[in-house]
Amino acid sequence: MNTVTAEIVSVVLLLGVLAFAVVRPRGLPEATLAVPVAVLVTVTGAVPWPEARAQVGSLLPVVGFLAAILVLAQLCADEGLFTAAGDLVARACGGRTGPLLGGVFVVASVITAVLSLDATVVLLTPVVLATAARVGARPRPYVYACAHLANSASLLLPVSNLTNLLAFTASGLSFTRFAALMTLPWLAAIAVEYAVFRRVFAADLAAGAYPPRPREDPPGIPAFxxxxxxxxxxxxxxxSFAGAEPLWAALAGAGVLAVRALAKRETTVRGLVRSANPLFCLFVLALGVVVKAVVDNGLGAGIDAFLPDGSSLPALLAVAAVAAVLANLINNLPAILALLPVVAAAGPGPLLAALIGVNLGPNLTYVGSLATLLWRRILHTHGAAPDLGHFTRLGLLTVPATLAVSTVALWGALQLIGV
Structure with a gap:
């Protein structure tokens, strides 16, 4: 297979895999098509077997971490952490929608940063829906906040997003240096989102709410x-300082809560395995091989020729913009996999700018990130389907602004802290 043919075939196969993941016909898992396609690109020589094996090997620690953090988040939900947070916000807002929106922003931002965006989408969104209903508030501002903050608030820590983990592994930065450089961009993105939400959802917020009725058995805060x-x-x-994978810390935390839950018979081994979502983890590994076929057969060279050099502010803004566009074209996970070979060689500044693009850009379209697709699916199951036009208009207001402000904040952090 010549290079041009291999590139065309690889792109078509990647788009097919992503389309299948979006539609999920008959509820089939994403891996149903991704795994055979990964095998196909290897058998046809689009990705030589040694390189495919190396790609899977490099992704295994990241995917293992993803599985561990999913288990950890589910166990936290089982312990009542999200319910307690929702109850605390409901009581603290006292029937006022402004504080309620602020409380949702704080909780969603913290949960996204610490437990990853999947926890916000899968576990917090239903709690936010229930909390809004409990105080008689229109739910739209709060559930849309979950979707946007699952992406925007995932900038802070290497563990906040799968894209972060991939970039962190290639960056050479320590955990604390990564967090220090991304704190200002994280705060900037959240601040812009909040300002836009207050304006866009002014009518929903003006509709008001009422103080929640006291619960007979209020959920306690799970201190353990x-x-x-x-x-x-x-x-x-x-x-990070020991040079070990964050996977081990995630496994330790999940293991402690899992042993406790098993001992109290609050979960089962089967339930723990299900919460790790092994088929989705398999999808990520297969997707990595398919993306490598696209990158190695032409996309990588195209990105290298297109992106500017250096860490100047205009260069960082250009990298973030290209990354955001790419995320909305082929999804943010394939986008960061395609960008990494180029931006990692350019240094931490361009790499983190690309991360801003692939994390904030997906707020423009449903297909920008798998988390947004999952959020949409969850709202459908709860009878609160989002409106595509409203989602897109909100994205047009937030994405360019958050990209610009967060990238400027990153440039400032690089000047102050260095790399």
């Missing part, structure tokens, strides 16, 4: 779970 989470977060820092 919070301690385990804090120790797990500390473990991420320790493993």
């Amino acid at each position: 779970t919070l301690v385990v989470l804090a120790l797990t977060l500390g473990g991420f820092v320790v493993t």
